[in-house]
Amino acid sequence: MSPQPARRDRRGGPSGPPRGRGGPRRPPAQDPAREAALDTLGAVREKDAYANLVLPRLLRDRRIGTRDAALATELAYGASRTLGLLDAVLGECSERPLTEIDGVVLDGLRLGVYQLLRTRIPPHAAVSASVELVRSRAGTGAAGFANAVLRRATERDEDGWVEFLAPDSAEDPLGYLALRHPHPRWVAEAFAATLAEAGAEDELAELLAADDARPAVHLVARPGEISSAELAAITGGDEAPYSPYGVRLEAGAGDPADLEPVRERLAAVQDEGSQLAALALTRPQIEGSDLRWLDLCAGPGGKASLLGALVGLDGGTLDAVEPATHRADLIRSVVKDLPVRVHIADGRRSGLPSAAFDRVLVDAPCTGLGALRRRPEARWRRQPSDVAPLTTLQTELLGTALDLVRPGGVVAYVVCSPHLAETVEVATAAAARPGVTQLDARPFFPDVPGLGEGPGVQLWPHRHGTDAMFCALFRRD
Ligand SMILES: C[S@@+](CC[C@H](N)C(=O)[O-])C[C@H]1O[C@@H](n2cnc3c(N)ncnc32)[C@H](O)[C@@H]1O
Numbered sequence: 001m002s003p004q005p006a007r008r009d010r011r012g013g014p015s016g017p018p019r020g021r022g023g024p025r026r027p028p029a030q031d032p033a034r035e036a037a038l039d040t041l042g043a044v045r046e047k048d049a050y051a052n053l054v055l056p057r058l059l060r061d062r063r064i065g066t067r068d069a070a071l072a073t074e075l076a077y078g079a080s081r082t083l084g085l086l087d088a089v090l091g092e093c094s095e096r097p098l099t100e101i102d103g104v105v106l107d108g109l110r111l112g113v114y115q116l117l118r119t120r121i122p123p124h125a126a127v128s129a130s131v132e133l134v135r136s137r138a139g140t141g142a143a144g145f146a147n148a149v150l151r152r153a154t155e156r157d158e159d160g161w162v163e164f165l166a167p168d169s170a171e172d173p174l175g176y177l178a179l180r181h182p183h184p185r186w187v188a189e190a191f192a193a194t195l196a197e198a199g200a201e202d203e204l205a206e207l208l209a210a211d212d213a214r215p216a217v218h219l220v221a222r223p224g225e226i227s228s229a230e231l232a233a234i235t236g237g238d239e240a241p242y243s244p245y246g247v248r249l250e251a252g253a254g255d256p257a258d259l260e261p262v263r264e265r266l267a268a269v270q271d272e273g274s275q276l277a278a279l280a281l282t283r284p285q286i287e288g289s290d291l292r293w294l295d296l297c298a299g300p301g302g303k304a305s306l307l308g309a310l311v312g313l314d315g316g317t318l319d320a321v322e323p324a325t326h327r328a329d330l331i332r333s334v335v336k337d338l339p340v341r342v343h344i345a346d347g348r349r350s351g352l353p354s355a356a357f358d359r360v361l362v363d364a365p366c367t368g369l370g371a372l373r374r375r376p377e378a379r380w381r382r383q384p385s386d387v388a389p390l391t392t393l394q395t396e397l398l399g400t401a402l403d404l405v406r407p408g409g410v411v412a413y414v415v416c417s418p419h420l421a422e423t424v425e426v427a428t429a430a431a432a433r434p435g436v437t438q439l440d441a442r443p444f445f446p447d448v449p450g451l452g453e454g455p456g457v458q459l460w461p462h463r464h465g466t467d468a469m470f471c472a473l474f475r476r477d
Contacts, residue, residue: 222309
């Protein structure tokens with residue numbers, strides 16, 4: 001069944017106010033969860049803010065209680081993640097183009113459609129709460145418009161809308177899946193290309209579905225301070241399957257920053273894939289000294305903290321380079337009692353001596369397409385044009401790392417992305433340099449299944465429950 005045509009106003013547009021005009025305002029809605037979610041979407045849209053930084057601050061500042069906080073989180077992160085599907089539904093239900101709808105009204109509509117499609121909130125409650133929210137921010141006329149649009153959105157559930165709006169799954173399977181598990185098409189294409197390289201193209205649906213789910217939180221136990229078994233017992237989590245320092249907590253298990261071992265800096269939040277990539281640098285045997293390690297792109301310090309603790313156990317040191325001052329400050333705060341020296345510098349010209357380091361990590365700036373689960377709005381913000389400048393920087397940073405490592409030493413090139421241009425292509429170009437040998441990284445991810453043909457390792461959310469980290473290892477001859 002196709003949606004009903006929208007009721008038209010005298011100018012021939014759908015009912016509702018023109019941009020920026022509203023009727024008399026009612027007192028603010030008493031709905032702290034939806035208000036916080038709406039303000040989060042507003043900050044993401046207007047200020048390019050990160051939902052997962054804005055919302056926790058709002059919840060704290062407004063002293064929003066646990067139940068409302070859980071609802072606000074579900075709505076703000078869920079709507080940010082599924083934006084492409086929500087806008088496709090709204091595009092069908094509103095005769096006014098979405099670009100002509102006031103931002104705050106559009107965000108209210110997105111939250112409304114999200115509730116209709118993805119929550120158990122009864123449709124009449126989802127519609128009336130969203131309409132009241134719009135009324136409180138944009139007036140009575142906007143509320144009438146929102147009511148008309150959302151009523152049309154109630155005509156189908158999520159499956160119904162996907163079947164109605166998506167391309168035919170036989171003719172355009174990728175386009176279908178990109179709407180079914182909301183991802184921009186170019187991102188789904190990049191994932192499909194990497195899976196196809198590994199002969200695993202049939203895993204795309206599973207990957208996109210995993211990427212569409214709220215991830216578990218992973219903790220890392222600081223080596224020498226606490227074991228993963230102790231950390232799991234204290235936090236009620238489970239020891240991670242692959243990282244000897246990892247603990248997995250249930251998704252939505254509360255704010256991990258409140259956990260005692262995290263407050264006491266015995267543990268930190270770190271995806272298990274990041275732990276594995278950092279550990280891979282430490283595992284290849286090297287001859288001679290092994291006490292001088294370098295993290296060339298270190299902010300905000302997650303891997304520097306793990307590597308600093310490990311090299312410190314043997315009396316060694318880690319140099320950590322980061323050009324952004326505020327991120328260098330974050331590194332300093334997490335490595336306080338570790339043998340780590342922080343340098344504020346561009347990794348390509350840090351002034352550090354060549355051929356001096358035993359092990360070098362290049363955890364390069366990247367598109368972050370491997371961590372879309374954790375950054376709700378990121379998939380819609382990233383653009384294909386972001387890739388080329390990043391691959392240039394990645395190539396330069398990896399080249400510098402290969403100059404800074406000593407003969408016989410090891411370099412790990414790591415990105416949180418499965419995009420072939422950022423992974424295999426950068427690694428292959430580096431391996432072609434004279435005096436550089438790419439190692440098969442798979443043995444340095446012991447007991448991790450599904451690592452493919454090598455020599456690089458690509459982790460996946462649907463296979464490993466980690467972010468889609470890529471790691472390539474090199475030895476300087
Ligand atoms: C993927 S993040 C590193 C994450 C970090 N290793 C961790 O585990 O917490 C990449 C970092 O590289 C930094 N960066 C950007 N350009 C850089 C450059 N030219 N040289 C060194 N670092 C750079 C970014 O500011 C960012 O902090």
